[in-house]
Amino acid sequence: MRSIFFFDSSHKLALLTFLALSSQWQVLAVDFPAPITKCHFGDEKCMIEQGQKLLNRAATGIPELDIPSIEPLVVEKIEMLGDKNSALKVDLVMTDVKFHNYTKPKITTIKGFTKDLSKPMKIVTQNINPRLTIKSKYKVDGNILVLPIKGEGELTLTLDNVKTRFTTTLHAEQRDGKQFLIIDNIKIETQVDKATTDMTNLFNGDKALSESILKVLNENWRVLSDELTPIINEAVANKLKEVMAKFFKDIPYEDYFLPE
Template sequence: MPKAHKYPYILYLAINNKRWNEQQQLELLCVNDKLEYKYKQCSTLTNLRYLNNHTSIRFISPVEPITRCHFADEKCMIEQAHKLFEKAATGVPENDIPALEPLKLDKIEMLGDKNSALKIDLIMNDVEIHNYTKARVTSIKGFSKDLSKPMKLVSQNINPRITIKSKYKINGNILVLPIRGEGELTMVLDNLKTRFSTTLKVEERDGNHFLSGDTIKLETQMDNVHIDMTNLFNGDKTLSESMLQVMNYNWRLLSDDLTPIINEALGNKVKELLLKFFKDIPYEDYFLAD
C-alpha cells in the first residue's frame, strides 16, 4: 500500500520488481476517473514526462477536481469549466499556471487612430483584471472524437462585473477634447458577455494525442463601462472631473475603440495559459468513451 504523501495522488512504486529506496523513489500523478479517491494503484507507466535527465518521472493528471465528460454532454463540460475557473483563481502549479485572480498582463498599448473617437496614445502597464474567474460559462462547443482534423472550439460566458486596474500614460484627444496624464487607471465593466473562438490542432506524441492552439479571438459586449483616472492634467481637479464625465457619458463610443485592443492582449494571455494546460495532458484523458 502506498504510504501517505503531502501531495494528492502521489504514489511510491516498485518498478520492474525493484523496490526503490527513499532517494530513488519515483513520484507520479495517477490519472483517475474517480478523483475522489485519494490514492490509486497505477498499473502502467505510459504518458510519462521525464524530468531532470530521467532521474524522476512524473505522470501528469487532469487538474483536481476536474472529471471526464462524454463528448455530447455539454452540461458536464460547463460544470468542469466552472471547476477549472475556481481552481485557476489560486493557480495550478502542476501545469505551471499562476493564480489568475487577478489575471495579470504586462502591457496594453493603443496608438492614436486619426479616424476614431480616441485620437490618443495610451499605454497601460502592470495591468490587473479582477474577477475574471467569476465568469459563468453558458456554452462550450467544438470538441470532437474525430482527431483527423482541427477542432473549431467556441465558448461563451457572462461575467457580472470585471475591474481592470493599471498604471497609465495618455496623451491626445477624446472627442476633440485634449487629454493628458499619468497615474492610476480603473475601468469597471458591467455584465460582460464574452465569446471565445479558436482552432485546436491535434498533435501525436508517444501514442497519445495532445491539443495545441492557434490564435484565440475574443468578442465582447457589455452593459456599461465606468472609467476613473488619477492625476489627469497634472492633478487639475476641475479639468479631470470634466473629462471623466465626458468619457463616462460616451463610454460606448470609447469602448468600441479600446475594447478590441484589450481583447487582443487578453486573447494572447488565454492562449498562453491554454497551451500550458494542454501540453502534458493527453486529449484521451479529458473525455469518457461513449
C-alpha cells in the first residue's frame, strides 16, 4: 500500500524550517579531517599525537578545508637588507622559496588551550626537526666579514637539528551561536645546530672566488644564521597564519575536544 501525505501551509512552513536548520547544522558540524581525532581537554600526549597526524595530512594538503600541500612550504619572497654596523653587510633577495621537510619534525610540546574564551588564548608548540632544507632563487650583493659577495642563481640552505617554538595568539569570535578561533599573531623562534649554504653562479660563475667565499660563509655560518633566521621566521609565520586560519575557520571550538 502506498502512503500519501498531505501538508497544509503550516506543515510546509515547519518542514522548510526543519530543512533549513538541518542544512545549517550540517555546515557547522565540521569535524577534524581524518585520521585526526579529538582528545580530552588537557591531554597533551593525545594532542601531540594528533598534531603529528595533522602535519602528515598537511604535507599532501587537506582539500576539505581548502588547505594546499605544504610539503614543501612555499614562500614567494624573503628579503634581507644588510646592516652597515654588522659583519654581514649584504642585500639578499630570495624568491620562490621552498622549505623541504617542513612537515617532518617531532612535536614535543603543545600547551595553552583554555576553556575561558573571554580573553586571548596563547598556544605554545615546540618541535625538533633533524634537517630542514631551504631552496630558492637568489640575488646577493654586499660584504661578509669584509669580503665581497655578489651573484644571482640558485641557493640551498641546509639547517641541522632545528628547534622551533611557535607562539600563536588567538581570540574567539561568536558565529551562529558557536565560538570560532581567529588567529591574531604567530611568533616563531628557532635554534639551529648548524647551517650550510651553497650558491650557484657567484661572481658570474668564477669557481675559485665562489669556493673561497662559500668556505668563509660556512665556517662562519652563525653570522648569516643570526641575521637571516628572524627574517625567515617572520615570512614563514605569515604563511602559516594563512594556512591555519583555514583550519580554524569552520570548526567550532566547542567541537575540538571529547566530552568530559
